[in-house]
Amino acid sequence: xxxxxxxxxxxxxxxxxxxxxxAFMAHRAHTLGVRLRPHVKTHKVPEIGRMQVADxxxxxxxxxxxxxxxxxxxGFSDITLAVPLDPRKASEAVALAVNVLVDSEEALAxxxxxxxxxxxxxxxxxxxxxxxxxxxxxxxxxAVRLASRIHASPSVDFAGLLTHGGHSYARIGSAAILxxxxxxxDAVVKFARRLRDHAIEVDExxxxxxxxxxxxxxxxGVTEIRPGNYALFDGFxxxxxxxxxxxxxxxxxxxxxxxxxxxAIVDAGALALSKDSGLGDAGYGVVIDLSGMAVANLSxxxxxxxxxxxxxxxxxQLRVGDRLRIIPNHSCLAVACxxxxxxxxxxxxxxxxxxxxxx
Amino acid sequence: xxxxxxxxxxxxxxxxxxxxxxAFMAHRAHTLGVRLRPHVKTHKVPEIGRMQVADxxxxxxxxxxxxxxxxxxxGFSDITLAVPLDPRKASEAVALAVNVLVDSEEALAxxxxxxxxxxxxxxxxxxxxxxxxxxxxxxxxxAVRLASRIHASPSVDFAGLLTHGGHSYARIGSAAILxxxxxxxDAVVKFARRLRDHAIEVDExxxxxxxxxxxxxxxxGVTEIRPGNYALFDGFxxxxxxxxxxxxxxxxxxxxxxxxxxxAIVDAGALALSKDSGLGDAGYGVVIDLSGMAVANLSxxxxxxxxxxxxxxxxxQLRVGDRLRIIPNHSCLAVACxxxxxxxxxxxxxxxxxxxxxx
Numbered sequence: 001x002x003x004x005x006x007x008x009x010x011x012x013x014x015x016x017x018x019x020x021x022x023a024f025m026a027h028r029a030h031t032l033g034v035r036l037r038p039h040v041k042t043h044k045v046p047e048i049g050r051m052q053v054a055d056x057x058x059x060x061x062x063x064x065x066x067x068x069x070x071x072x073x074x075g076f077s078d079i080t081l082a083v084p085l086d087p088r089k090a091s092e093a094v095a096l097a098v099n100v101l102v103d104s105e106e107a108l109a110x111x112x113x114x115x116x117x118x119x120x121x122x123x124x125x126x127x128x129x130x131x132x133x134x135x136x137x138x139x140x141x142x143a144v145r146l147a148s149r150i151h152a153s154p155s156v157d158f159a160g161l162l163t164h165g166g167h168s169y170a171r172i173g174s175a176a177i178l179x180x181x182x183x184x185x186d187a188v189v190k191f192a193r194r195l196r197d198h199a200i201e202v203d204e205x206x207x208x209x210x211x212x213x214x215x216x217x218x219x220x221g222v223t224e225i226r227p228g229n230y231a232l233f234d235g236f237x238x239x240x241x242x243x244x245x246x247x248x249x250x251x252x253x254x255x256x257x258x259x260x261x262x263x264a265i266v267d268a269g270a271l272a273l274s275k276d277s278g279l280g281d282a283g284y285g286v287v288i289d290l291s292g293m294a295v296a297n298l299s300x301x302x303x304x305x306x307x308x309x310x311x312x313x314x315x316x317q318l319r320v321g322d323r324l325r326i327i328p329n330h331s332c333l334a335v336a337c338x339x340x341x342x343x344x345x346x347x348x349x350x351x352x353x354x355x356x357x358x359x
Numbered sequence: 360x361x362x363x364x365x366x367x368x369x370x371x372x373x374x375x376x377x378x379x380x381x382a383f384m385a386h387r388a389h390t391l392g393v394r395l396r397p398h399v400k401t402h403k404v405p406e407i408g409r410m411q412v413a414d415x416x417x418x419x420x421x422x423x424x425x426x427x428x429x430x431x432x433x434g435f436s437d438i439t440l441a442v443p444l445d446p447r448k449a450s451e452a453v454a455l456a457v458n459v460l461v462d463s464e465e466a467l468a469x470x471x472x473x474x475x476x477x478x479x480x481x482x483x484x485x486x487x488x489x490x491x492x493x494x495x496x497x498x499x500x501x502a503v504r505l506a507s508r509i510h511a512s513p514s515v516d517f518a519g520l521l522t523h524g525g526h527s528y529a530r531i532g533s534a535a536i537l538x539x540x541x542x543x544x545d546a547v548v549k550f551a552r553r554l555r556d557h558a559i560e561v562d563e564x565x566x567x568x569x570x571x572x573x574x575x576x577x578x579x580g581v582t583e584i585r586p587g588n589y590a591l592f593d594g595f596x597x598x599x600x601x602x603x604x605x606x607x608x609x610x611x612x613x614x615x616x617x618x619x620x621x622x623a624i625v626d627a628g629a630l631a632l633s634k635d636s637g638l639g640d641a642g643y644g645v646v647i648d649l650s651g652m653a654v655a656n657l658s659x660x661x662x663x664x665x666x667x668x669x670x671x672x673x674x675x676q677l678r679v680g681d682r683l684r685i686i687p688n689h690s691c692l693a694v695a696c697x698x699x700x701x702x703x704x705x706x707x708x709x710x711x712x713x714x715x716x717x718x
Binding site: 007008009041063064083084085086087088089103104106107110126128132133134135136137166255257258259260262263265267270271272274275276277304305306307309319320321332333336338339357358359 | 366367368400422423442443444445446447448462463465466469485487491492493494495496525614616617618619621622624626629630631633634635636663664665666668678679680691692695697698716717718
């Protein structure tokens with residue numbers, strides 16, 4: 001099937017680009033001397049996950065129990081759920097042998113209550129390296145106490161320290177992102193040293209976001225990295241400088257459904273692209289043509305549920321029924337809009353993939 | 360099942376509130392002397408659609424062919440697809456006997472090409488009443504020409520004029536929204552008069568957004584209205600003054616998964632609430648407790664894919680494992696995040712509904 005035959009809106013994944021991105025990060029991890037445990041939340045498709053783990057140990061990172069179940073069913077066996085564990089989900093996480101992460105006594109206690117089998121559940125301590133989302137503050141005594149509790153627990157294995165430099169998404173350009181990458185690495189490596197000084201063994205030290213892993217200078221003291229978005233990249237990653245724009249593998253095929261003097265409407269709205277806005281006045285995505293070339297003077301200025309509004313001089317070139325493609329600002333949220341996504345190569349649909357969904 | 364037993368995040372629909380909202384708008388349409396053709400895109404659930412059409416003629420409005428198919432299969436027979444028709448979908452729209460809307464020669468021609476059966480496809484002319492999205496400009500000669508073309512077409516029926524005062528969402532307060540409501544009404548009523556002066560019969564005149572239909576003073580010259588969001592309402596509608604906050608029927612049940620000195624994290628991120636931000640610094644939703652009371656001093660300040668970040672003095676009262684509810688800014692986008700949504704009454708789950716999806 002040619003992409004021109006697809007119903008719109010449709011999520012297209014350029015499989016050449018995807019393969020190159022996966023190979024790039026796999027190679028980069030080897031160069032940096034770390035294992036790659038890719039995050040799969042960007043696409044939630046086991047087939048793509050297999051491309052990400054090629055040439056590494058096979059472990060992955062997920063953001064929901066639904067992803068853990070789907071990827072486990074597809075044969076993945078070393079899965080880390082990288083969101084602090086909801087205590088109510090402890091028993092199913094343990095039953096599925098998912099590595100969990102905790103940053104509270106309550107979550108640890110919940111895992112201990114349901115543990116008891118062999119092997120023991122592997123528990124990561126989530127560390128905040130400056131992002132200010134989840135994770136213990138590694139400067140505090142309570143962080144050491146919680147690490148000590150996990151380490152001393154008779155019913156769980158202490159996997160190690162895990163952090164996410166998500167504040168890299170608020171930095172623009174290589175130098176600024178490199179600062180965050182160092183902060184991310186140094187925060188956990190230093191904390192691991194401190195724990196070892198307290199006779200707490202720390203086997204693993206896990207870091208990673210796509211921006212920081214594209215820019216970090218070295219990863220001494222780190223054992224694994226968990227970038228995910230890099231498989232597809234997106235408009236935002238290109239804007240902040242994580243990748244060149246032509247590395248982006250995800251685009252949304254759209255139809256022009258209304259053309260007027262000052263604007264045109266396409267059939268991709270917030271339920272196909274998400275409401276994630278780009279930097280500054282970048283709008284809701286970059287308009288390209290079917291061959292991938294940027295379309296001059298067309299901005300996607302607003303989205304409602306099922307309408308995307310284009311403005312700019314380029315509108316005069318459009319006709320109802322024309323096809324365009326939109327580079328989404330945030331591929332993780334855009335892919336999740338679709339029941340089916342299409343792996344395409346040189347304009348031909350080669351794969352139909354079904355992202356998993358829910359929690 | 361009690362709501363406390365649900366996995367989180369979970370979309371809860373208060374069925375008492377839903378029933379009251381549906382009855383309110385049905386009654387309001389009678390008072391205004393118009394038929395109610397409710398939009399169902401907010402929830403995409405046939406069971407809720409049936410509550411919306413009670414006491415009216417049974418017609419509905421949809422935003423996608425997927426909704427049209429799901430509601431047709433559930434027994435709805437008078438369905439208007441209120442997004443300009445993608446010419447490539449003309450044949451399936453006609454096969455399903457969906458009323459379509461066009462604002463271009465291209466789309467009209469596409470319908471004519473596939474028409475031929477009996478009854479003839481009903482085609483609405485989409486009019487722009489000042490929103491600046493889809494629709495012909497009623498001041499122009501080309502708008503009259505297109506109306507004339509539809510009216511004279513041997514293969515389709517001219518249903519009438521349809522507009523949407525979506526710019527009401529950019530106005531705050533009754534007076535400002537009433538201005539848009541009058542603009543919406545007057546633009547099509549006047550255009551209908553102009554067409555009749557050209558001997559073009561205009562049977563139906565359709566208007567509607569939830570804010571304008573909550574505020575309009577009269578609807579002389581209008582035959583039907585198409586509000587939709589009112590069934591559930593949401594934080595944004597309350598903010599602009601469409602409804603009191605306690606009319607909102609949709610909330611997202613969440614679990615607290617991480618608590619720190621200055622913040623707490625809940626397990627609802629952009630894939631459960633959407634990235635639609637509210638007005639000003641309203642954040643990504645209003646935090647309430649399980650009984651529906653507002654929780655003081657807690658703001659949902661940011662969302663990433665699966666994390667929602669709460670800040671404010673109220674954080675000190677939270678523990679990992681606590682349950683809260685979030686009033687979404689935009690119920691249409693939040694409901695679409697969920698595979699299943701729950702109809703609840705006084706804390707008990709009475710219904711499990713499956714919104715349709717896709718295009």
